[in-house]
Amino acid sequence: MVTASRKPTRRSFLKTVALGAAAAAQGTGSAMLFGGACPRCSAAVPTVLAEPPVKRKPNIIFILGDDLGWAELGCYGNTFNQTPHLDALAARAVRFTDAYAAAPVCSPYRAALMTGQVPARVGITDYLRPNDPKHLATSHVTIAKLLKRAGYATGILGKWHLTGYAADGAKKEVPPAEHGFDETILSEDTGIGGGSYFHPYHFNKSITRRLDAPEYLVDRMNVEAVDFIQRHKDEPFFLYVSHYAVHTRLLGRPDLVAKYEAKPAAGKGPRAARNNPHLAAQLESIDAGVGMIVDKLKQLGLANDTVLVFTGDNGGEANVTTNAPWRAGKSTLYEGGVREPLIVHWPGVTPAGKVCKTPTMNIDFYPTFAEMAGAKLDPAQPLDGLSIVPLLKDPSAKLPRDTFCWHYPLAQAHFLGGRSAGAIRQGDWKLIEFFDTGNVELYDLAADPGESKDLAAQSPDKAKQLRDALAAWRKRVGAQIPANCRDYVPRGK
Ligand SMILES: [Ca+2]
Numbered sequence: 221m222v223t224a225s226r227k228p229t230r231r232s233f234l235k236t237v238a239l240g241a242a243a244a245a246q247g248t249g250s251a252m253l254f255g256g257a258c259p260r261c262s263a264a265v266p267t268v269l270a271e272p273p274v275k276r277k278p279n280i281i282f283i284l285g286d287d288l289g290w291a292e293l294g295c296y297g298n299t300f301n302q303t304p305h306l307d308a309l310a311a312r313a314v315r316f317t318d319a320y321a322a323a324p325v326c327s328p329y330r331a332a333l334m335t336g337q338v339p340a341r342v343g344i345t346d347y348l349r350p351n352d353p354k355h356l357a358t359s360h361v362t363i364a365k366l367l368k369r370a371g372y373a374t375g376i377l378g379k380w381h382l383t384g385y386a387a388d389g390a391k392k393e394v395p396p397a398e399h400g401f402d403e404t405i406l407s408e409d410t411g412i413g414g415g416s417y418f419h420p421y422h423f424n425k426s427i428t429r430r431l432d433a434p435e436y437l438v439d440r441m442n443v444e445a446v447d448f449i450q451r452h453k454d455e456p457f458f459l460y461v462s463h464y465a466v467h468t469r470l471l472g473r474p475d476l477v478a479k480y481e482a483k484p485a486a487g488k489g490p491r492a493a494r495n496n497p498h499l500a501a502q503l504e505s506i507d508a509g510v511g512m513i514v515d516k517l518k519q520l521g522l523a524n525d526t527v528l529v530f531t532g533d534n535g536g537e538a539n540v541t542t543n544a545p546w547r548a549g550k551s552t553l554y555e556g557g558v559r560e561p562l563i564v565h566w567p568g569v570t571p572a573g574k575v576c577k578t579p580t581m582n583i584d585f586y587p588t589f590a591e592m593a594g595a596k597l598d599p600a601q602p603l604d605g606l607s608i609v610p611l612l613k614d615p616s617a618k619l620p621r622d623t624f625c626w627h628y629p630l631a632q633a634h635f636l637g638g639r640s641a642g643a644i645r646q647g648d649w650k651l652i653e654f655f656d657t658g659n660v661e662l663y664d665l666a667a668d669p670g671e672s673k674d675l676a677a678q679s680p681d682k683a684k685q686l687r688d689a690l691a692a693w694r695k696r697v698g699a700q701i702p703a704n705c706r707d708y709v710p711r712g713k
Contacts, residue, residue, distance in 0.1 A: 277371065277456040277593050278566065279526040281445075281513060282585070284333075284460070285506060286326070286379060286467040287550055289536025289543040290559045292503055300483065300495040301503050305511035306530060310563045312572045313528070314615050318579040319562035320624055320645075321534050324551050324638060326381050328628075329533040329582060330462075334362040334382065334399060336586025336603040340627035340699035348381060350388035350411025358398050361601035363586045364458065365400030370595035373452045375403035377444050378462035385410045401460075405444050406437075415469030417502075423464075436473045438465050438502060442509030446516045453520045456593070461509075465502040468537055472501025496540050527592055528565045531582070534558065537636060547671040551638025553626050553652050554671050566592065569612055576615035579645070581624055584608050604697070622647050625693045629655055631704040640705065644690040651676075651686035655705070660687055 290296060293303045295310040322332035327347045328339030334356060339345045348354055356362075364374045376396045384390025387410040396404045408423035416422045419435035429435045431443065445461050452459075470490040472480075480486055480497035490498040510530065517523040535557040536542075538549030543556030550557055562580070564570060583605030590597055591607045610617045623646045630640035633656070640655040648666035653659075662676040662683045676683045693699075 276525055279449075279452075279457050279459075279522060280367070280372075280589055280592060281449075281459045281461065281526060281528050282589075283506075283510065283513075283528070283530045284379075284462050285503070285530075285532040285561075286463055286465060287534060287536055288466055288503070288532030288561065289541060289549060289556065290532075290546060290561055291543050292466075292499070292536065292541065293561050295563070296561055300480075300485065301500045303503060303507040305507045305514065306563065309510060309514070309528060309530065309565055310573070313563050313565035314570045314574050314576050314612055316562040316564075316576045316578075316580060316611075318577055319531065319560050320579060320581040321532075321558045321560050322582050323626065323628060324534045324553060324557035325628075325634070326379075326533055330380070330382050331356055332581075332583045333585055334364070335360045336363065336583055336601065336605050338583055338604045338625070338627070338697055340625075340694065341602075341604060341697040343700060344382070345627055345629060345700075345702070348384060350385055351390045352384035353391065355383035355390075355392060355394040356399065358394060360399070361598040362399045363589055364396070364460070366586075366590055366595050366598065366601075367458045367593055368400045368402070370590075370593045371456060372593065373403075373455050373457040374401050374460075375405060375448050375452075375457065376401045376407060376460045376462060377405045377448065378407060378441055379412065379464050380404075380407050380462070381412060387411075403448065405448065406441060412464070415471055417465070417471045436505065438463065438505035438509065439473070442505070442512050445509060446512050449513065449516050449520065449522070453522060458589070458593075461513075463506055465506060466499050466536075468540055470496060470498035470502060470540060472498040473505060476501035476504050491540060493539060494542060499536075499541055524567045526567070529563070529585070531562045532560045533582075534560070539636070545670055549636070551634035551636040553628060553638075553641050553643040555650075555665070555669070557638065558626065564608075564612055566612055569609075571615065574615040576611050578611055578615075578618055579624060580608050580611070580619075581605060588612075623689065623693075625690055627694060627697075627699045629702055629705045631702070642690055642694065644686050644693070646686060646689065649682060649686060651683060651690065653687060653690060662686070 292298055292301055293306050295307040295315060321329050323329045323339050325347045328344050331342040331344040332339055335342055344354060368374050380396050383394040386393040410423055412423050417437045419429045421427055431440055441463060448459050477497050480500040485495050486497050487495040517526050535549040543549045546555035546559055548554040548556040587603055587605050587607040588609055591609050606619050606621055626643040628641055633639050641652055643652045648664055650663045650665050652661045660676050660683055661674045662679060663671045
């Protein structure tokens with residue numbers, strides 16, 4: 221017999237139902253079974269099942285190659301490099317042909333990724349030097365902070381490059397932990413130089429070896445990625461896998477380098493300009509990690525609950541690879557410097573094996589991930605990007621946007637050849653404005669994807685319209701002229 225004090229009143233009954241419904245809506249906790257009518261007043265109440273019917277929020281794994289150009293993957297047409305796991309991923313996902321980086325070098329790309337803002341608005345437009353006084357301001361609500369608020373465990377594995385380093389004399393060092401990452405794994409605590417691919421890693425000497433010697437960095441990254449997934453299997457997580465490869469100085473695992481050196485048409489050594497065996501070996505190691513991550517997700521029963529994204533931060537170095545059919549590479553605003561591979565797999569949402577030609581930029585990941593996670597945007601963090609979820613559902617869809625702009629002022633030309641410049645793509649038109657000479661170049665990407673025929677003299681009205689639009693955009697986002705760029709006098713400033 222139920223005592224009077226334990227009998228549910230109408231009020232306590234409805235409260236219990238409400239709590240159960242709230243728990244179910246959040247996909248957390250275990251709701252009790254209720255439904256039908258209130259035992260005391262016969263009011264109809266919603267049914268709450270013992271197991272919440274709401275799917276857990278999708279895990280998001282974002283895998284970034286460093287200096288990995290558009291043309292390196294098999295699924296993008298490369299016939300020398302072998303990327304079976306990425307090709308298999310693309311075959312069940314959406315692959316983008318016109319995915320842009322917001323900058324042709326590391327730090328501004330990463331600033332845009334974290335903030336959803338163009339680098340010109342963030343104020344980081346060139347790569348940060350080891351003792352750089354600049355860092356990504358903690359006033360930003362980064363995507364990691366936003367997802368953490370939404371209940372996600374957050375981790376960065378690998379390269380950060382959004383701060384100067386105390387060890388190199390920077391007055392202030394701002395690590396990922398101050399930007400919303402619960403876990404920072406294998407990240408740098410001093411200036412990053414390419415080529416530290418075997419333990420001990422000179423970018424962080426405190427990292428103890430875990431794999432058999434000689435421990436290869438990409439292999440270690442892959443093992444750590446799988447471990448992170450295992451640790452966080454019972455909660456939604458955001459894992460940013462930020463590879464240091466394939467940045468020069470290229471250095472592959474010897475067994476894989478030997479494999480590629482034996483292939484027909486192989487280039488020779490890490491500086492080979494084409495069919496670079498070290499780049500191919502490094503990429504195969506990254507690709508193997510994608511396979512390990514996919515296998516781990518399957519093993520844990522998380523494959524259907526996890527979004528996988530693979531992309532690169534800027535174009536390949538044109539002296540150790542080719543970004544053809546695109547012109548030039550890293551450090552330039554030609555297509556080869558800013559067009560990236562992008563594969564997105566969201567189980568149950570993305571159709572298999574589709575190609576999306578609608579242009580995107582990496583400022584779009586922030587609102588996209590927020591939408592995937594059902595995370596409420598913060599008005600304190602204005603965004604320049606758009607969610608690409610409509611493209612993930614229907615790769616033939618368009619977004620309400622036809623213009624992309626870049627701002628890349630330099631005190632002197634990049635050592636890889638890139639010049640101080642801004643650029644705008646509107647529809648198929650592309651204009652590059654060089655700040656060192658004041659000249660512009662105009663291309664029709666539909667007719668001339670390799671940017672070989674400058675149409676500026678032939679189409680002065682179009683050139684003027686785009687140049688004016690670029691100047692107006694700079695004004696709108698508050699693009700700054702760095703103090704060390706005294707010669708920088710773009711039109712409209
Ligand atoms: Ca890079």
